[in-house]
Amino acid sequence: MSGKVLQIRNLRKSFGKTMILQGIDFDLSAGEVYGLVGQNGAGKTTLMRIASGLMKPSNGIVTVNTLKKYLGYMPQSCRFDDRSSVTKTLSIFSKLRGVDLKASLEMCERLELDPSKRVKHLSPGQQKKLQIIIAMTGGPDLYILDEPTAGLDPYATNEIKQIILSIQKSGKSILISSHILADMNNICTHIAIMEIGRLICNRPIKTSFIVKTSPMTADNLLKLQNKYQFKVNETATLLDVTCEEKAISMFIRELGLCNIDIFGVTASNVKNIVGQYMDLKGDKNQ
Amino acid sequence: MSNSFFQLIQRDIKKTLNFRAFLIWISLSGLCLFFFIFSNGRYDLVENGTIDFMSLFLPQIIFGPWAILSVYYDLISSDREHNVLDCILCSGIKKKTVFLSKMLTSLIVSLVLSLIYLLPITLTIISITKEINYIVVLIKYFLPLWGYIMVFSSLGILISVIARSSKAALIWSLACGLILMPRFFMLLIEGLGTILRWSQTTKDWISLISPGVLMSALSDFTNTEIFLTSIAGFSLFVFLSFILGYVIFINQDEWNYGE
Numbered sequence: 001m002s003g004k005v006l007q008i009r010n011l012r013k014s015f016g017k018t019m020i021l022q023g024i025d026f027d028l029s030a031g032e033v034y035g036l037v038g039q040n041g042a043g044k045t046t047l048m049r050i051a052s053g054l055m056k057p058s059n060g061i062v063t064v065n066t067l068k069k070y071l072g073y074m075p076q077s078c079r080f081d082d083r084s085s086v087t088k089t090l091s092i093f094s095k096l097r098g099v100d101l102k103a104s105l106e107m108c109e110r111l112e113l114d115p116s117k118r119v120k121h122l123s124p125g126q127q128k129k130l131q132i133i134i135a136m137t138g139g140p141d142l143y144i145l146d147e148p149t150a151g152l153d154p155y156a157t158n159e160i161k162q163i164i165l166s167i168q169k170s171g172k173s174i175l176i177s178s179h180i181l182a183d184m185n186n187i188c189t190h191i192a193i194m195e196i197g198r199l200i201c202n203r204p205i206k207t208s209f210i211v212k213t214s215p216m217t218a219d220n221l222l223k224l225q226n227k228y229q230f231k232v233n234e235t236a237t238l239l240d241v242t243c244e245e246k247a248i249s250m251f252i253r254e255l256g257l258c259n260i261d262i263f264g265v266t267a268s269n270v271k272n273i274v275g276q277y278m279d280l281k282g283d284k285n286q
Numbered sequence: 287m288s289n290s291f292f293q294l295i296q297r298d299i300k301k302t303l304n305f306r307a308f309l310i311w312i313s314l315s316g317l318c319l320f321f322f323i324f325s326n327g328r329y330d331l332v333e334n335g336t337i338d339f340m341s342l343f344l345p346q347i348i349f350g351p352w353a354i355l356s357v358y359y360d361l362i363s364s365d366r367e368h369n370v371l372d373c374i375l376c377s378g379i380k381k382k383t384v385f386l387s388k389m390l391t392s393l394i395v396s397l398v399l400s401l402i403y404l405l406p407i408t409l410t411i412i413s414i415t416k417e418i419n420y421i422v423v424l425i426k427y428f429l430p431l432w433g434y435i436m437v438f439s440s441l442g443i444l445i446s447v448i449a450r451s452s453k454a455a456l457i458w459s460l461a462c463g464l465i466l467m468p469r470f471f472m473l474l475i476e477g478l479g480t481i482l483r484w485s486q487t488t489k490d491w492i493s494l495i496s497p498g499v500l501m502s503a504l505s506d507f508t509n510t511e512i513f514l515t516s517i518a519g520f521s522l523f524v525f526l527s528f529i530l531g532y533v534i535f536i537n538q539d540e541w542n543y544g545e
Contacts, residue, residue, distance in 0.1 A: 015540075052376055055539045073376035075369035081301065095293045096377040134373060144376075 011060035035188030072135035072143035082120035099138040125156030214261040294387035317345035351463035358442025392439040430504035440527035468498035
């Protein structure tokens, strides 16, 4: 898949006189992971339900551009038939999607989920694993994950994050919501912040990188500073660059073109998603 | 569509015809045998060669509504309550297909339930009389019983659609089962009729709303008018329940949000 997988234009949703979503616009491209954050009642779940086709918008256009007719939806909480085994549950969804059960069983093995176990005997973390395997059945192009780590212990949270990362690496698009910002770290390529039915921010996540180089000339510095945002130390050998993860490779290539030696690149954890969220909230309050 | 559709039906049949349902219906069938053998039923059969309607269906009239509703009340509500319905709909299945599968499931399961109830009593009658001709009992009462079960099945599905949770659906089912119980329903109509000064004919016609009364009417082939009325009554009840259930099911997410 390439191009825009999900396009939302001027989306509005109201229930009676209550306005839940007030003109949402955003695009989700292939390989992007959108972290939808916001307080409870901001409208995240409603937005996700509309994006997944479970609810109709009152106004606006939602376009899902995928090859497959199904998508990987993972609701906030889900309980499958207690009496069924994991295999039986997976078998139903494989048949509904018209795909082979084998891939789902292989996924179970990878995630250390016993397929012979009954659903009622699964721990909350294992239940989430089952949900995500069901969402992954048939390898949909678009994933909509509503608080996938809610109520999980740190170990299970990390496991779910690893699964989401592996989905992202396969080039799929993911819309993920959470109000636990730390859970979104290292997963999302973009952050979208919702507040009372509005998207107050929608932008790529920037990371801070420290690049250790040979001394730079004033000309080179000027040339690079026209293109990139970075701070430099007195000896012009340490650069603090804040940019998207994709952009850092371009920056390093440009350093090479300017005949500057690179001795090391370190990703700084200072500007993570939490920091950016707080910055945005601060900007808004000022 | 067809493969997914049959997959959904298969899943729903497994869900409805579970151990609990079998236990309830085998008990009901056992009660039927008990009433038949230890009441006038056996006496009438041996002495006069006749089969009394009440001796066959007394347990069904008393406990039937609850026994039927217990099979269907959470057919949709549990899937929605536990968000399984969302997962199914996101698997490329349309809401229309989901509802159709529930309808077809209720038709099939109702047939099975009718058989579970009627088969033991028919075999008992045959063993008492030593006459295979009594197989007609099964045939004669099969349609009325199936219609009776279908009415409550469609009502169960309607309740399952309307109720936001399985617990709410259970409470609604218990209430509906009680109100539609023939004795109770006829008492209600009798009381209302006295207050509103209805004639006896009006009361009799309104009493036909109770499926138990309808089933009794449907078992009497000799009275054509009542027989046809009861067929129309059953069909109308089932049709309206399914139509109402379908409309609510399709638009539900827009209507009862936040309840």
